[in-house]
Amino acid sequence: MIDASQKTLEDFLNGFSNVAFFLDNRRIIQAANTPAQATFGQDTTGQNFVAIMRRPEVLRLIDNCLTHGHQAQELLALDGVLRGDFQVTASRVGESEVVISFADQTDIRAAERMRSDFVANVSHELRSPLTSISGFIETLQGPAKDDEQAQIRFLDLMKQEAGRMDRLIGDLLSLSKVESDAHVLPRSSVELGDLVTRVIAVLTQPAAKAGVVVEVKTQDVLFQVQGDEDQLIQVFRNLIENAVKYGGDGGIVSVSLDQLPNAPGIRGKAVSVAVSDQGEGFARRHLPRLTERFYRVDDGRAREKGGTGLGLAIVKHIVQRHRGRLLIDSIEGKGSTFTVLLPGAD
Numbered sequence: 001m002i003d004a005s006q007k008t009l010e011d012f013l014n015g016f017s018n019v020a021f022f023l024d025n026r027r028i029i030q031a032a033n034t035p036a037q038a039t040f041g042q043d044t045t046g047q048n049f050v051a052i053m054r055r056p057e058v059l060r061l062i063d064n065c066l067t068h069g070h071q072a073q074e075l076l077a078l079d080g081v082l083r084g085d086f087q088v089t090a091s092r093v094g095e096s097e098v099v100i101s102f103a104d105q106t107d108i109r110a111a112e113r114m115r116s117d118f119v120a121n122v123s124h125e126l127r128s129p130l131t132s133i134s135g136f137i138e139t140l141q142g143p144a145k146d147d148e149q150a151q152i153r154f155l156d157l158m159k160q161e162a163g164r165m166d167r168l169i170g171d172l173l174s175l176s177k178v179e180s181d182a183h184v185l186p187r188s189s190v191e192l193g194d195l196v197t198r199v200i201a202v203l204t205q206p207a208a209k210a211g212v213v214v215e216v217k218t219q220d221v222l223f224q225v226q227g228d229e230d231q232l233i234q235v236f237r238n239l240i241e242n243a244v245k246y247g248g249d250g251g252i253v254s255v256s257l258d259q260l261p262n263a264p265g266i267r268g269k270a271v272s273v274a275v276s277d278q279g280e281g282f283a284r285r286h287l288p289r290l291t292e293r294f295y296r297v298d299d300g301r302a303r304e305k306g307g308t309g310l311g312l313a314i315v316k317h318i319v320q321r322h323r324g325r326l327l328i329d330s331i332e333g334k335g336s337t338f339t340v341l342l343p344g345a346d
C-alpha cells in the first residue's frame, strides 16, 4: 500500500527522467521513481541506500550533501546493477533529505572517446609520412648534398609520402562529407551497370600494372537505384581498388551485378554488386572490425600498398546512407567477396 505522501514523493521523483531516489537524513530510501524501480526492483523503499549501492563515492556525495546542504555531483563509472558512465547528483530537498539521481552518460562518453581516439589516429597517420619527409630533407641537405642519384631517389620517395598524406586528407574529407549527409536520402536515379563499367574503365590500366585483370559479369538489364552518383562511384572504386591491391599478382577480380526479388535487410527488390578477388583473404575474426576507421588486417602490408585505412569505413557509411547493406565474406588463402546490396528502383 502506498500512502498519499508516498504517492506525492513518487510523483515528484517521476519528474526526473533518470533513476532517482528520495532519501532521509539516515540514507533510508523514502521513495524510488519508475526508472529506479525498473532497475532496482519494486521494494527498495525502507531499505538503507547502502544496501542497494555500496560505492563509497556515491555514499560520500550523499553525506556531503546532507552535511553541507549544497548540491554535489560526480561523473562515475559504475559496474553494479547500474552499469556504465553516470553523472551522479545529490541535491538537498527540504530540511534534511536528499534526492540522488543517476544520468546515464555512457553513450556520450563513448562518443567522446571515439572522437579523441580518432584525432589521435589521424595525427599519428599524418605524422609518419611527415617524419619520413623531414628525414629525407635532412639527408638531402647533408650526406646526399652532392649525390645526384640519391637526390633523384629521395625526391621520388618524398613524392610518394606526400601522395600518402594527400590521399589521407582526401579520404578524411570524404568521410566527413558522407557523415554530414548521413540522414539525407539520395534522390537521383542511377544505373549501376553503366556506373560500374565506367569505374572499371578507369581502373583497368592500374590493375594491369599490378598484373590483375578486372572482369564484369552482368545481364542485359538495367540496374536502377536511387542514389548519389559520386558516392556510389567511390564505393565501387574503393572495393575494386582493394580487390586489385590485395588480390595478388596474376589474379582475376570479378564484379557481378544481379537483380534480386528480395534480400535480407532490404526493403523490396534489391540490386547486388559483388566484387570478388583471388587474393590472400583474411581470417573471420577480422570481420567485425574491418570497416572501422584505420583498422588494417596486416598493418605493415596495407601501408606498404599505400592504403589509408579509411576506404571501407567510407564504403560502409555511403551504403548505410543509401539504406543498403555491405556483406563481407573471405576465405584465408583463397580470396574475398565484398557485396553491396541496394534497394532497387523502378
Ligand code: ADP
Pocket (backbone or CB within 6 Å): 238, 242, 243, 246, 247, 277, 279, 280, 281, 282, 290, 295, 296, 297, 298, 302, 303, 306, 307, 308, 309, 310, 311, 312, 313, 336
Ligand atoms: P586500406 O586503405 O588499408 O586498404 P580499407 O579500409 O580499404 O583500408 O581496408 C581495411 C583493411 O581491410 C585493409 O587494410 C586490408 O587489410 C583489408 N582488406 C580490404 N579489402 C581487402 C581484400 N579485398 N582482401 C583482403 N583484405 C582486404
